[in-house]
Amino acid sequence: MTALDIDFVRAQFPAFAEPSLQGQAFFENAGGSYTCQPVIDRLTRFYTQRKVQPYAPYEASRLAGAEMDEARARMAAILGVETDELSFGPSTTQNTYVLAQAFRQWMNPGEAIIVTNQDHEANSGPWRRLVEAGIEVREWKIDPETGSLNPQDLENLLDEKTRLVCFPHCSNVVGEINPVTEITAIAHAAGAFVCVDGVSYAPHGFPNVGDLGPDIYLFSAYKTYGPHQGCMVIRRALGELLPNQAHYFNGDTLYKRFTPAGPDHAQIAASAGMADYISLLSTHHGGPTEGAAAQGAFAHDLMRDHEVALLQPVLDAVKNRNAVRLLGPSEATRRAPTVALALGRPAAAVAAELAAHGVMAGGGDFYAVRALQAMGVDPDQGVLRVSFTHYTSQLEIDQLLNALDRVL
Numbered sequence: 180m181t182a183l184d185i186d187f188v189r190a191q192f193p194a195f196a197e198p199s200l201q202g203q204a205f206f207e208n209a210g211g212s213y214t215c216q217p218v219i220d221r222l223t224r225f226y227t228q229r230k231v232q233p234y235a236p237y238e239a240s241r242l243a244g245a246e247m248d249e250a251r252a253r254m255a256a257i258l259g260v261e262t263d264e265l266s267f268g269p270s271t272t273q274n275t276y277v278l279a280q281a282f283r284q285w286m287n288p289g290e291a292i293i294v295t296n297q298d299h300e301a302n303s304g305p306w307r308r309l310v311e312a313g314i315e316v317r318e319w320k321i322d323p324e325t326g327s328l329n330p331q332d333l334e335n336l337l338d339e340k341t342r343l344v345c346f347p348h349c350s351n352v353v354g355e356i357n358p359v360t361e362i363t364a365i366a367h368a369a370g371a372f373v374c375v376d377g378v379s380y381a382p383h384g385f386p387n388v389g390d391l392g393p394d395i396y397l398f399s400a401y402k403t404y405g406p407h408q409g410c411m412v413i414r415r416a417l418g419e420l421l422p423n424q425a426h427y428f429n430g431d432t433l434y435k436r437f438t439p440a441g442p443d444h445a446q447i448a449a450s451a452g453m454a455d456y457i458s459l460l461s462t463h464h465g466g467p468t469e470g471a472a473a474q475g476a477f478a479h480d481l482m483r484d485h486e487v488a489l490l491q492p493v494l495d496a497v498k499n500r501n502a503v504r505l506l507g508p509s510e511a512t513r514r515a516p517t518v519a520l521a522l523g524r525p526a527a528a529v530a531a532e533l534a535a536h537g538v539m540a541g542g543g544d545f546y547a548v549r550a551l552q553a554m555g556v557d558p559d560q561g562v563l564r565v566s567f568t569h570y571t572s573q574l575e576i577d578q579l580l581n582a583l584d585r586v587l
């Protein structure tokens with residue numbers, strides 16, 4: 180496998196050349212990533228050249244609409260789904276609330292959905308509220324020690340009343356990568372649909388959602404080097420079954436059915452910059468020069484290999500420390516580089532100490548309150564979270580390890 184050209188990668192992110200950020204190692208990527216140059220270029224171009232109502236018969240408008248369509252088509256191709264199976268909404272949380280409303284209308288009282296206590300609240304709370312409509316909500320619980328979700332436990336929760344299973348591809352505090360295909364197969368065998376929160380996974384390489392198999396896959400573009408959009412894959416069979424949530428006259432268009440608000444034209448158009456970046460990564464490293472899904476798969480593995488190599492020493496440095504509890508697996512291959520540490524003291528204060536050493540990290544509950552509580556971590560103290568991506572360098576990892584040595 181080709182090694183990631185880290186200098187090339189960093190040259191695609193203006194933040195690394197920004198004078199005010201020099202010396203500051205960024206370790207809060209799970210909160211939101213730096214934005215790549217192609218996205219910034221497209222956003223700027225849209226605002227300067229195409230900031231008109233799209234899809235009208237004059238040239239600036241035609242270009243605006245075409246660029247929005249391009250974003251959907253190219254990102255859908257990377258994700259291995261049909262163009263109209265991908266839609267853009269304001270954020271993943273807002274997308275989940277709209278979906279939950281659709282399920283509320285479609286399901287009958289007495290039917291059931293399954294949620295986890297590993298999820299970020301975005302893929303949990305909106306579904307749990309369906310209890311108000313007489314829907315039974317069952318919780319698939321993590322192991323309190325390891326934070327793991329055991330597929331065997333899911334089997335025991337499923338029955339013929341279950342319509343939907345919601346779980347994360349990867350939790351934003353446990354970090355463990357869940358076997359989406361295996362879990363999806365279990366849910367499908369019981370006749371239930373599957374909704375996967377991919378927000379914490381997608382920044383580490385876009386998955387081929389078509390191959391993975393879930394009916395819904397959600398992620399947030401502001402964490403995948405793009406603009407502030409929520410990206411939502413809804414496979415056709417489910418999308419056409421659920422009641423339309425948009426204006427009645429838009430219900431025939433699959434990608435409009437679950438995004439009732441007027442779209443953010445410029446940000447959707449700029450989302451094509453994420454596809455540009457994936458293509459650049461693939462081409463530069465000798466990967467496929469065409470075929471979005473193949474380029475996506477190549478970029479995914481390139482990112483993942485680099486991240487795993489950088490992650491293992493970080494896990495080794497923290498896993499045996501007294502007074503530090505590493506949440507989730509200590510083997511880099513099993514997890515994302517999103518590392519949460521419970522310290523038995525308020526984590527935000529420790530993050531502030533790290534800032535003094537030029538490390539940008541966060542402390543808190545990261546909206547994964549249920550997961551922390553289930554693992555016996557006081558959400559008020561929270562966890563210190565250090566999270567990185569493929570653009571992180573060995574020098575930054577060294578800076579992090581030195582800083583952790585001082586503050587832990």
Ligand SMILES: Cc1ncc(COP(=O)(O)O)c(C=O)c1O
Nearest residue numbers: 270271272299301351378379399
């Ligand atoms: C795992 C996970 N899911 C969902 C969300 C919510 O995404 P959004 O901010 O787009 O609503 C986040 C945000 O941090 C997250 O980390």
